[in-house]
Amino acid sequence: MSLIRPLVAGNWKMNGLRAALTEVEALTAAHPAPACDVLLCPPATLIGAMVAAAAGGPVSVGGQDCHAAQSGAHTGDTSAEMIADAGGTAVIVGHSERRADHGEDDATVKAKAEAALRANLVAVVCVGETEAERDAGRTLDVVLGQLAGSMPQGATAANTVIAYEPVWAIGTGRVPEIADITEVHDALRKAVSDRLGDGASMRLLYGGSVKPSNAAEIFAVENVNGGLVGGASLKAADFGGIIAAAG
Numbered sequence: 001m002s003l004i005r006p007l008v009a010g011n012w013k014m015n016g017l018r019a020a021l022t023e024v025e026a027l028t029a030a031h032p033a034p035a036c037d038v039l040l041c042p043p044a045t046l047i048g049a050m051v052a053a054a055a056g057g058p059v060s061v062g063g064q065d066c067h068a069a070q071s072g073a074h075t076g077d078t079s080a081e082m083i084a085d086a087g088g089t090a091v092i093v094g095h096s097e098r099r100a101d102h103g104e105d106d107a108t109v110k111a112k113a114e115a116a117l118r119a120n121l122v123a124v125v126c127v128g129e130t131e132a133e134r135d136a137g138r139t140l141d142v143v144l145g146q147l148a149g150s151m152p153q154g155a156t157a158a159n160t161v162i163a164y165e166p167v168w169a170i171g172t173g174r175v176p177e178i179a180d181i182t183e184v185h186d187a188l189r190k191a192v193s194d195r196l197g198d199g200a201s202m203r204l205l206y207g208g209s210v211k212p213s214n215a216a217e218i219f220a221v222e223n224v225n226g227g228l229v230g231g232a233s234l235k236a237a238d239f240g241g242i243i244a245a246a247g
């Protein structure tokens, strides 16, 4: 890991009722001053309550998705401004589950990322190849193509984070070889550096089956600046172990 302050982000996906907020309190108590930034993205129903539960501690709270528009006739959707109004400071956009389940293409993800910046949220933009794409030798083409198509206008190292999540590694317990993570993150670093004046300091997260047992090895990769964690972010003990590995 480089001198960039790492970010360890947790994505609770569609998990968590109010009772789960005790995990945030336990996490804060166990890690009052971590050596990385910490973000938790609960379901939209819990954003406000999690902000309250995390108050005074190191955990920031974000959304898992936002609509591109600020308001309007979009039943069931949540705008970036609503996430900010609830106390959120970031939002994940373009997660592969959104791309697959809701047919979100790069243009949609870019519009959502730009909505995040409009609302002064940090946009966590996700990219990643499927197993078939990797087997076909298309990993870098796919990932760099998604990056080019999804990067918001106005992106800076302060307002945008890129998360590389191989789809086949999400929730499967399978993790790429360190050499493969290195190759993709080096390519992402070059791409953001070529495109942005401060791309050299943009945070590039790895996501996909990150656990306390493998986090240190993954975070030691030069262009990995933290992680986007799904299942292992649900319990304070697991997530705390990953946070400790980022120090």
Ligand SMILES: O=C[C@H](O)COP(=O)(O)O
Binding pocket: 011, 095, 165, 169, 170, 171, 172, 173, 207, 208, 209, 210, 228, 229, 230, 231, 232
């Ligand atoms: O957003 C998080 C990722 O999809 C990773 O999920 P996972 O850690 O459960 O594999």
